[in-house]
Amino acid sequence: MTGPETLLPLVVLAPLGMAALLATIAHWLPSRMADVLAILTALGIMLLCGWLAGQATGGPIVHWFGGWTPDAAHRPGVILGIAFVADPASAALAAFCALLFAASFLFAWGYFDEVHSHFHILMLLFLAAMEGFCLTHDLFNLFVWFELMSVAAFALTAYPLGQSSLEGAFSFTVTNSFASFMMLMGIGLLYAGTGTLDFTAIGQAMARHGPDPVILGGFCLIAAALLTKAAILPFHFWLSDAHAVAPTPVSVIFSGVMVGLGLFALTKLGGQSFGAGEGAMAPVRALLLWLGVATAVVGGLMTWGQRHLKRLLAFSTVSHLGIMLLAVSALKPLGAAALLLYLVGQGLVKAALFMVAGILLALRASADEIALYREGRGLWPAGVVMILGGLILGGLPIGLLHGGGHLIHAAVPSRVAEGAIILSTALTGAAVLRAGLRIFPGWSGVPGVERGAPTEREHEKADRPLWLMVLPGALLLVLVLAPSSAAFPFLAAAAPRLLDPWAAGIATLPEEGGTLASGATFAATLALVAMSLLRRRPTGRLARLAAWGERLPFRALEAAHSGVVSDYVTWMTAGLALLAVAAASWR
């Protein structure tokens, strides 16, 4: 057992052990000790995963639990044990998760000061689940970490015990429970069809006797569950209600990386287990492409039509997930590299923006853009973070997110998809800029479409210093402004290994050119912001008619996002039927 192989399970065992330790001695722990222990654990895991990612570029680090290596069973072709396989991409994403947790713990210093440090126990279990989800190589183990992540998320969403957070947590729990039932049924079908649960073994079994209905059915069910976690249309309805009502440190993790893990797992499974036949998944990939376009556009429009900051950021996450699905649907190394860079870039920016929303909730007792008009003047550091974040989201041509967007434009096959990316990036960036300019410097026209959006009077714990709350957000923004060309060599090595951990060779990534697309995106963002600044109250009959016409699509979309859990479950069943029909049409 080499060094990295011995340390690999500690990535999951350390947070679990710390959570269990806190649960045991929480009664006798001095008050701030839980915060310190949690931050140290998160930073330790981040460094360990970063080191493992570096080591893994040579070859994947494999750890078989219990010593049950494939040959220990003396049965060729039968894999008994469960493996953790750290390929560079998975280890890097695990490190990114730990980084966001460290920033969230720093932001949450003093937020939860009751005795039993329950918040830190739940968050550490959440961290362990995400690390396990990134690293596991066994299908049912993936379900166990998926479920632990969900249970921790349900409890953390309902933590503030406000009426909206309880109802949001209820619909979040019901929809994600359905996703886990579908995933279990998919695992049952795949076990019946291939006789094993290991990713590579499933891939070999599928290559041997081709995708028959059982394996296609299993893939559809698992894909539906992962698309629910990745909030792709029509499975995305739970996300806006859950993120808008969760406490800020939890929303940072939700939007930062939890939803991205769904797409990451879909890419890994698509590459390692179901990518055998080139044409095998063509109709499903086409459906994923169109679902990505629909999600990006619907998410962008809903972002533009929101006034509650957290709900606005939640819909921008939905839009970015749609964009990432566009790159992933091709299942090529270039798409995987684009997914990784874009996921890290948008995660950093989204985490910083959610922290700004948390600051406004804490110090100005509201997250409503219109109610906060000119209220943010005393908090200029938070204003700088928000406006810079909006610019980066809108396509500012520097930093990781720009590099990610550039790779996605290169990876995306069709023109329509590129148009959708430009439109949704402009809408999300402009919405954040509109909110930032309205709250901090107070520059804003008359509220247009966002006037009728749902909102709520709420506040979060106030007596926390401003510098302590702005510091993590500012650090994350500095990270996202790093030149993306620095990450290209690592990405070139990591991307092919995500689709097949034992692949050699380097992916060729297109050079960082100032393409037409990035310029058009940034121009569109500035145009939308200018439009919202110059908007006056519609006086003439024609202007009033135009304003009514402009509000029509937004009111229809808002009616579809009704908040009723029965609707959400109906839409999920329809989505599953859509996926099944696409898979069945392959034969």
Add this chain to the structure above:
Amino acid sequence: MTSLPWLAALPWLAAAWLFAIGVYGVVTSRHYVHLIGCLSVCQSSTYMLLLGVGFRRGAGPPIFYDHPPGTPAVDPVMQALVLTDIVVGAAVTALLLVIALQVHKRCGLVDPQRLRPLRGPK
């Protein structure tokens, strides 16, 4: 004994049936606690499918206490998966009941079709 065609697929159809009525129950429910009950019915469909996949006709349980190891036995891996699934069911049901209780304490309503976050009851 002639094995009828539908008998070979009985557990898969039973699982699909339980999943379908679970979804129907959740979509048409008018009380949070009733909805949670329907969710646990929907979960029992996964037990049915998993154990059905592991069953082998004429084989005994995978416990070699009273009959020696080597006698034909059903698949123990599927039973371990269902054990984990039952724990998942108990955990999620407990959390949902707590949320339903707290929502009722907050606003006196437990009708899933009237309660909507950030918008106030319909």
Add this chain to the structure above:
Amino acid sequence: MIWPVAVALAVAALSGLLVVLSRDPKRQVFALAANGLVLAVVFFLLRAPDVALSEIAVGSAITPFLFLVTLSAIAMNRTRS
């Protein structure tokens, strides 16, 4: 002999329908407990004694008890507010 399993599966499907169709939560709790017992019999016939034991302990003892306590707490809240 496959007939007992087939009959048990059919009874489990019916008891699931019974749980869904009993709209009044108080009656549904007893339907749930019965469903737990029927599932335990199905698991026993599918040669899974461990799973049957845990289904009885969790599915028809602890979970229905939690349902009952929640319903009584809701009844007390309703009279208070």
Add this chain to the structure above:
Amino acid sequence: MNGRWRLALLALAALLLAPLIWSVASALPPFGAPEAAYGPAVNALLPGARNVSNMVAAVNFDVRGIDTLGEESMLLCAVVGAVVLLRGRRGEDRGDRAGRVPGRPIVERDDATILACRIAALLVLLFGAYVALHGTVTPGGGFQGGAIAASGLLLVYPGEDYSCWRALVPGTVLTVIEGAGALIFVLAAALPLAGGHAALANILPLGTWKDLYSGGVMVVVNFAVALAVVGGFGLLLIEFMEETRAPEEDPVPDEEDR
């Protein structure tokens, strides 16, 4: 969407899915004749490799031990979450008066119930311990035994009155038991790493066949799971019962408070 639209969409989805479900059901290996090689390999190898006769416990605690570790931390997470959400503003002090629903008569417990419950509580606790201890030998194990023992703890309540039950089964002790169970499991997984073995490796002597001590580390893991489940379910039952007590002052604040 109103009710009719939802049912229409559901019917359409069911219509689309029905033929596909039938094609999958007929393509699956027939019920009773599985083709998977994983299970038979475990049945053939594990009795000799670990001296245990309960194959499900062997898969749960040794071959796929990391799954069970995830399952236990899920139980810990659900119980901590439920306790946090239930205590909310109530704090953890004991409500001494039982909540009452007006119009529902209070039936005094007669002595037969008290005697029966006191005897039953002890027997159920004993049975739970028996099932937990024989995890690696006969059907049962840490989880089932722990769940039975937790319901045994609950039986103490009808045997005694509420405050005596809460004194006999204190919440802090159950929290410590639950945390300790999870901690022992994590240590049993992590310690073999120090010796250069794989995590969850079975480094203890494997004991004798069909004996209570069989399966080396599996006995420790089984004990840890039993502790975690007793503590977890016990705490859950206590916090839920606490909800039925009459509050001193009205815990529900009037305006929208976070």
